[in-house]
Amino acid sequence: MENFEGFEKVRQGAEARIYVGKYLGKLTLVKERFEKKYRHPDLDASLTKDRIKAEIRAIMRCKIAGIPTPAIYLVDLERRSIFMEYIKGLTVKEYVEKSEAEFSEIRVDGRGNLNNMLHQLGLRIGHIVARMHCSNIIHGDLTSSNILICPGNCDGGSELEEFGIDELMVTIRDSLCRSPSNQDYKLVIIDFGLGKTDSSAEDKGVDLYVLERALLSTHPKVAPKTLFPAIMKGYTDKCGKSAPEVIAKLDEIRMRGRKRTMVG
Amino acid sequence: MTPEEFELDKSTNSFVQIALFRNVQNTKELKAMLLSGQLECSMINPALILAPFQIVIAVNKAVLSENQKKLTTRNVFTEVLYNLSASKNITQSLKRFGINEDDKSLVVVAIRKNEISSLDRVLPLISGDQCPIGEIKSLTDITLIQKTYNVKDEELKASQLLDSIVSRISAKDIFTFKM
Ligand SMILES: Nc1ncnc2c1ncn2[C@@H]1O[C@H](COP(=O)(O)OP(=O)(O)O)[C@@H](O)[C@H]1O
Numbered sequence: 001m002e003n004f005e006g007f008e009k010v011r012q013g014a015e016a017r018i019y020v021g022k023y024l025g026k027l028t029l030v031k032e033r034f035e036k037k038y039r040h041p042d043l044d045a046s047l048t049k050d051r052i053k054a055e056i057r058a059i060m061r062c063k064i065a066g067i068p069t070p071a072i073y074l075v076d077l078e079r080r081s082i083f084m085e086y087i088k089g090l091t092v093k094e095y096v097e098k099s100e101a102e103f104s105e106i107r108v109d110g111r112g113n114l115n116n117m118l119h120q121l122g123l124r125i126g127h128i129v130a131r132m133h134c135s136n137i138i139h140g141d142l143t144s145s146n147i148l149i150c151p152g153n154c155d156g157g158s159e160l161e162e163f164g165i166d167e168l169m170v171t172i173r174d175s176l177c178r179s180p181s182n183q184d185y186k187l188v189i190i191d192f193g194l195g196k197t198d199s200s201a202e203d204k205g206v207d208l209y210v211l212e213r214a215l216l217s218t219h220p221k222v223a224p225k226t227l228f229p230a231i232m233k234g235y236t237d238k239c240g241k242s243a244p245e246v247i248a249k250l251d252e253i254r255m256r257g258r259k260r261t262m263v264g
Numbered sequence: 265m266t267p268e269e270f271e272l273d274k275s276t277n278s279f280v281q282i283a284l285f286r287n288v289q290n291t292k293e294l295k296a297m298l299l300s301g302q303l304e305c306s307m308i309n310p311a312l313i314l315a316p317f318q319i320v321i322a323v324n325k326a327v328l329s330e331n332q333k334k335l336t337t338r339n340v341f342t343e344v345l346y347n348l349s350a351s352k353n354i355t356q357s358l359k360r361f362g363i364n365e366d367d368k369s370l371v372v373v374a375i376r377k378n379e380i381s382s383l384d385r386v387l388p389l390i391s392g393d394q395c396p397i398g399e400i401k402s403l404t405d406i407t408l409i410q411k412t413y414n415v416k417d418e419e420l421k422a423s424q425l426l427d428s429i430v431s432r433i434s435a436k437d438i439f440t441f442k443m
């Protein structure tokens with residue numbers, strides 16, 4: 001913490017602390033991969049460096065392929081940290097949870113219901129995962145917390161207070177309900193620490209399987225019938241020829257998973 | 265005219281100062297002084313600068329590398345030129361982002377730590393017109409920038425050019441960019 005004057009700690013995960021603050025004039029998020037005391041210090045340092053490097057490589061590979069990722073402001077291996085653009089938006093997890101809560105109270109006008117809206121969202125997530133896989137990028141930890149959703153014009157500005165969550169919800173929902181190919185919002189992919197930049201159909205299948213498991217447990221009400229099927233449709237539509245092989249792998253991996261749970 | 269100043273990483277206690285000059289008459293002389301180490305600053309070709317933030321990112325990285333004793337080039341000022349480039353080729357980076365003898369405009373970059381800055385000694389040596397840094401836009405060559413950083417249109421569908429550039433500057437030690 002003493003290393004990040006001017007930043008505020010907002011979160012501590014299993015691997016990293018997250019700080020937000022103004023850096024070089026921009027609203028910036030610092031992801032610090034802290035020391036794990038139970039590991040040998042040398043091993044710990046080299047694992048951490050590998051994770052940071054993997055994360056940067058995947059972020060850059062995505063960016064070059066036209067897949068939105070945060071801008072990188074500094075990579076500081078000594079401070080075990082990545083300084084990156086703070087995306088003013090919500091995680092897909094937050095967005096889906098809030099939507100579920102809101103739609104259970106009111107029907108948000110005649111243009112769409114919750115399922116419709118989540119279908120559109122799922123298609124877009126499927127498209128983006130397909131584009132990553134087409135560029136042979138494996139995310140490694142696809143969950144609804146590792147995809148951010150923000151208004152299309154979310155660039156610029158340097159203050160955290162300028163926007164409210166409720167306003168964001170309305171803007172994003174409106175554009176999701178309006179039309180399927182709408183560009184008024186965007187999805188930004190984060191958390192590539194387990195990312196890989198060469199890949200097989202098996203790796204892609206595992207990537208989808210991880211996403212499916214995560215969604216089913218995080219969003220049990222909407223994932224099975226709406227969100228995940230839409231993702232697979234979006235994925236298949238965009239992936240073209242290579243989709244069947246990956247989906248066959250996904251089925252295989254599901255079977256293995258099921259057998260494992262049956263055996264205990 | 266006072267130069268633009270931006271705060272760098274707080275741990276460095278440093279600020280970067282940026283000044284833009286046009287109609288420079290003695291570029292050849294300035295370049296010779298730079299090469300012989302008489303000027304404590306970087307002089308940059310403005311055609312390759314999209315916005316001051318690009319310089320701030322490169323200088324911040326250079327000052328941190330200096331503090332961590334990890335400079336790749338001779339000193340912090342050559343490091344700025346090297347950092348600006350997405351390539352790891354030192355000679356080529358310094359040549360591209362530095363100034364040429366017959367350039368008429370240039371960007372001067374100095375570092376202020378506490379109250380000490382080398383800029384006061386450099387500015388009087390430049391025979392040219394100092395202009396607001398905002399005027400850099402009229403000297404920027406977007407096509408050349410896109411070519412130099414190898415940013416294709418596909419990438420610009422999802423990223424602003426400035427974000428693509430600063431990300432390359434930050435990532436170049438880790439990621440090898442096709443040039
Ligand atoms: N660039 C960013 N902009 C905005 N929020 C972010 C950004 N990166 C991460 N976050 C937020 O911080 C959380 C944790 O970051 P993440 O990279 O996923 O690390 P972890 O390994 O702890 O999951 C994310 O779920 C998201 O809410």
Ligand SMILES: [Mg+2]
Pocket residue numbers: 145146191
């Ligand atoms: Mg995460």
